[in-house]
Amino acid sequence: MPLLLLLLGIADVRTASLPAQPVPVTLFTFDGADDAAWDVVNDGVMGGRSAGFVSVQDGALRFTGTLVTQGGGFTSVRAARAVDLTGEAGLELRVRGSGRQFELEVDDGLRSYRRSVSRRAPFATSPEWTVVRVPFRALRSTIFGQPVNAPPLDLARVRGVGLYMADGQDGPFRLEVDYIRSYGAGAT
Numbered sequence: 001m002p003l004l005l006l007l008l009g010i011a012d013v014r015t016a017s018l019p020a021q022p023v024p025v026t027l028f029t030f031d032g033a034d035d036a037a038w039d040v041v042n043d044g045v046m047g048g049r050s051a052g053f054v055s056v057q058d059g060a061l062r063f064t065g066t067l068v069t070q071g072g073g074f075t076s077v078r079a080a081r082a083v084d085l086t087g088e089a090g091l092e093l094r095v096r097g098s099g100r101q102f103e104l105e106v107d108d109g110l111r112s113y114r115r116s117v118s119r120r121a122p123f124a125t126s127p128e129w130t131v132v133r134v135p136f137r138a139l140r141s142t143i144f145g146q147p148v149n150a151p152p153l154d155l156a157r158v159r160g161v162g163l164y165m166a167d168g169q170d171g172p173f174r175l176e177v178d179y180i181r182s183y184g185a186g187a188t
Helices: 002-007
Strands: 026-028 039-042 051-057 060-067 075-083 088-097 101-107 118-124 130-135 140-143 158-165 171-184
Touching: 026 075, 039 051, 051 075, 060 075, 060 158, 075 101, 088 101, 118 130, 158 171
Parallel strands: none
Antiparallel strands: 026 171, 039 075, 051 060, 060 171, 075 158, 088 130, 088 171, 101 118, 101 158, 118 140
8 A cells, every 4th residue: 555655746754753743731620610619718807897808790700899908818719629730730710800909829738737828829900801820839828828848749739729919008909810720840
């Protein structure tokens, strides 16, 4: 058969085995198929007066409210999602917002001194839809906002994601999220 192909002017093409490209792991699309319960946690747990609200409308998560820095200075939304992100480099979000800085939290259940270790990194927003990437290496470990020395995020044991408003500026905020998914080391 190869001789016939060569006689017809068709080269004998052999397919090389190429390494498979990692497929992003989709955590949330907000299209109704992955309706996760998003819980609001305001700084009222420590005497603050910030107020955050969450809804899913028109295929997007909407996190809105007012930040009050006196007595607290944060509000957040969180959802459980058990997923193995081994081999992934970070999380990608398509967002638009009020131009303020938000933070992404990734929870692997680590506890230290009987307290949950928070692993968060900031990302900026603009009024236009933008794709932001938060590399796992950018996550900082804290307990109640104080830096702690902790092992790296256990990507095989991710169990939840959170979004924080804690930029130190009083006033209203708005964040919309179209999706949250992982990206690999070779992604551009």
